[in-house]
Amino acid sequence: MTGHFVLAIDQGTSSTKCVLVDRSGAIVREASAPVPIRYPRPGWVEQDADEILASVLAAAASCMNGFDRGAVTAVGLSTQRESAVVWDRATGRPAGPVLGWQDQRTRAYCDSLRGFAGRIRKISGLPLDPMFSAAKLRWLLDRSPGAVVGTVDSWLMYALTGSHQIEVGNASRTQLLDVRAGTWSPELLDIFGIPSSALPVITPSAGALGVISERGGVLAGLPITAVLGDSHAALYAHGVPGVKVTYGTGSSVMRLGSVDGDAVCLTVAWNDRLAAEGNIRSSGSTVAWLADLLGLSAEQVGQMALNASSDGVHLVPAFGGLAAPWWDDTAVGLISGLTLGTKAPQLARAALESIAHQVTDVIDAMGGADRILADGGASANDLLMRIQADLAGVPVRRARAANLSALGAAFLAGGLTDWSLDYDDFEPGPRDPAARLAWRDAVRRARTPLEGS
Known part of the structure; x- marks a missing residue:
């Protein structure tokens, strides 16, 4: 990082924060933008995918305002995790609400899968629970057949780079990953009834993950070189x-x-x-x-x-x-x-x-x-x-x-x-x-x- 800066985007449940970090690891600039949350029914927690993206672009623009863009060499992304997003395969437009990680609307569906709870736990490392993404993704696909799905990091990577991908740590929170193999589990996909064609490609947490398109405004042309779930990123920082x-x-x-x-x-x-x-x-x-x-x-x-x-x-x-x-x-x-x-x-x-x-x-x-x-x-x-x-x-x-x-x-x-x-x-x-x-x-x-x- 000698002589250069990294822009980090932390997309959380209630807001998106952006920070510019120098080669010593010190924050030299920061900005944030709120993200609305809606509770349409008891136990339902929703957000809007376009509003999440807008908050990212607004926070980034504010953080970068007046700064030498040429001094920024990379972008890192941390995100809320189990929230589920669906968008149209052809247009790239959101095809339904974002179901927040706190959303409980799939409780009855999860109860119907209790006979598979042991296998789900053994393969994914996670207990059968509405908090995780799999049941939410099924709910969204039932209402938007033929669409594609992902978590918030998937949506932002698609919206910013055009690539349908998911970072492996975020993938491990979907309840569809074989947590030890690091690949989508055919058995779990079958249990939840989710076609592999609807899911993103799994990528490592760091590397050449994509270049931001013109849709990214002030971020256009910058490479994204790391993606982490927010909790994972905090552990890494300690x-x-x-x-x-x-x-x-x-x-x-x-x-x-x-x-x-x-x-x-x-x-x-x-x-x-x-x-x-x-x-x-x-x-x-x-x-x-x-x-x-x-x-x-x-x-x-x-x-x-x-x-x-x-x-x-x-x-x-x-x-x-x-x-x-x-x-x-x-x-x-x-x-x-x-x-x-x-x-x-x-x-x-x-x-x-x-x-x-x-x-x-x-x-x-x-x-x-x-x-x-x-x-x-x-x-x-x-x-x-x-x-x-x-x-x-x-x-x-x-x-x-x-x-x-x-x-x-x-x-x-x-x-x-x-x-x-x-x-x-x-x-x-x-x-x-x-x-x-x-x-x-x-x-x-x-x-x-x-x-x-």
């Missing part, structure tokens, strides 16, 4: 051993290496590196939900929790069921421990604690951790980081850089091999086993709502 937790709309808990048992997933981190991962559906979105309910901002909710105790209140944010380590689509959102003395501050504290409890559940299922490497928007909350260290019983190291996914994509795209990050450290206090037992009881209640036990 660059040191440990369990990485990205605190975003949901949370991703990930470490390199294989995994035993069914509580967490086996996925492709990048290229041929495997990783264990547990996904949490609602983290930052829990605070956003409570803020909306109380008519406050998310920052105000965080401030309200600062000097409060949850006083035995637990908020289990199973708005669309629970993911790792429970994988229970029937779980319901629940607030337990309410008394006449419960006020907004107790709920605010319970919302933050729910994030840290869920992360600790996944880490426990992974066999524990020596430290947590933290990133993502919600990690900026010092109180949450202290709660996390206390509940997990291990130090938390929070990256000071705010755009780890973008940085990871930039480092890989530019071939950077020597970088370091600055961290804020949070040491654990005495662990309170009773707090964890009370949380587990609240989760049990959320998973058995008809019994109310």
Whole structure:
């Protein structure tokens, strides 16, 4: 990267961020653009493929405004992952909505495949769950026969370069990949009824992946040399051993290496590196939900929790069921421990604690951790980081850089091999086993709502 810059595009659930990174790995410019999210029915989460593309172009144009374009040598891309996109084979126009990774409309279809759950898990490394792309892709193809499909990285690569391709790490989140072989599985395609002709070609995470066409505006002519899923990119950016937790709309808990048992997933981190991962559906979105309910901002909710105790209140944010380590689509959102003395501050504290409890559940299922490497928007909350260290019983190291996914994509795209990050450290206090037992009881209640036990 000597003497040159890499542009990294991080296409997330609620916004697209762009950063320009120099040869030392430092961010010299950044910009962002929002992406609308729609909830047309309970459990349905949709976006628009054209709006996602427009946000990429707007953020890139803002980031590059007035900058010497000739100094930019490569583009790296990180994206939201399991969201499913469909477009017309002939025109290249979107043929339906983008089904977001949180979308639950395919729950009944997944239930109809329970007899194949063991095979699906063995081949793909993923539990049968509506979060993953396969059932969503089937839903879209049922309504647009003959169309082509992919994940968000596939759509952006097609829209920007004209090539129908998917990066192997993103492919591993579709539930159609043989995770150990790195190829589409004929058995999984048959189970989900998805023709191979509708799917993109699988590519490595780095290399000469495509050149941006005139449709890319200010990006036209630039080569894309790296593509990663957002969580994978954040893990790459940390660059040191440990369990990485990205605190975003949901949370991703990930470490390199294989995994035993069914509580967490086996996925492709990048290229041929495997990783264990547990996904949490609602983290930052829990605070956003409570803020909306109380008519406050998310920052105000965080401030309200600062000097409060949850006083035995637990908020289990199973708005669309629970993911790792429970994988229970029937779980319901629940607030337990309410008394006449419960006020907004107790709920605010319970919302933050729910994030840290869920992360600790996944880490426990992974066999524990020596430290947590933290990133993502919600990690900026010092109180949450202290709660996390206390509940997990291990130090938390929070990256000071705010755009780890973008940085990871930039480092890989530019071939950077020597970088370091600055961290804020949070040491654990005495662990309170009773707090964890009370949380587990609240989760049990959320998973058995008809019994109310």
